[in-house]
Amino acid sequence: MRILITAGPTREHLDTVRFLSNSSSGRMGYAIAAEGIRRGHQVVLVSGPVDRPAPRGVLLESVTSAAEMFDACVRLFADCDAAVMAAAVCDYAPARPADRKLEKKTDGPLIVELHPTRDICAHLGAGKGHRVVVGFAMEDHDHHAHAEAKLQRKRCDAIVMNDRTSAGRDEGTIEILAARRGWRTPVSGSKDALARVIVDLVESLMSGAAG
């Protein structure tokens, strides 16, 4: 099986120095990629800027912005059987990034207009056919309602919901919502252990999709 995995944050530049981002370390996505390789799958890893080496054997595509990640995913998913969207993609980006460092004004506000970025997971979900797409959700309130809405809107086969407090840490808790199967009991553990649960999920969805 050939699996597309996204990992890490994206960065949305306001100018050459400043950017919008989030605290994703890429740990979860990289652990899923390593587990995929361990099980003999081919892994295509589309990664935002993180400070960690790619697991041996993955095909790594490094990107910076949500727009670059979108383009890489659309291109690379064409040859894949499944996609696991573990990256924390910025959903807003500055509308008019400056091509040089903005001067700091001595006082007074700076007004920045942000535009929504294109939804990678929804785009892959819409064109997936019989392939499997697993989305991720990180919420800090109304967790279940948000994840259920995402599953529908993005046409995912499952949503992995992780807690905001696990971003950048070695352990975490995930809760899985699979289409037509509902919520599973939350699982806590190291990101390596959670990666095994997620690859189990992908394999089970693939055999379901094939059957």
Place this chain on the structure above:
Amino acid sequence: MRILITAGPTREHLDTVRFLSNSSSGRMGYAIAAEGIRRGHQVVLVSGPVDRPAPRGVLLESVTSAAEMFDACVRLFADCDAAVMAAAVCDYAPARPADRKLEKKTDGPLIVELHPTRDICAHLGAGKGHRVVVGFAMEDHDHHAHAEAKLQRKRCDAIVMNDRTSAGRDEGTIEILAARRGWRTPVSGSKDALARVIVDLVESLMSGAAG
């Protein structure tokens, strides 16, 4: 000698997940801290969020935002003989950060108002007395004019100017402007080598200040 060193980026949260930041890795500031310890100085390291261990022997104060870094520096500089401001402090922060993750709108822009953060280096410079303050500048245009203006405005004893392209990398090029001594020839090398040049500078400024 007791030296305050700042390192890393700061993060200015827009909500619980999204923040403004920059690509500083903290490598330069941590290298200066390690060199300070090696020469027998006491080192107080005020660090933004970075993914590296503090050098053995430093007193580490971890902060996230520019406002937290300001408070820590003002408090800790009271007992120090010199300050080396190697952190890439965000100079703008969202005026009204949300205490929960903002919902993504399906379309339409999000307008964010940013306010200037307080200038840590200028604040320490104004109250430094006979102590030494070394500022940093990272510019991508009009380098010398910007650095010269910073030296005056922030009342620094010297400005270390580094190139934008060296952020997050192991090597770099710095150019030093010292008050009443003008520009020195640029120096390129590993950040460890550049750290030695910068600690030499601090020691020389201190002996000048004492003399």
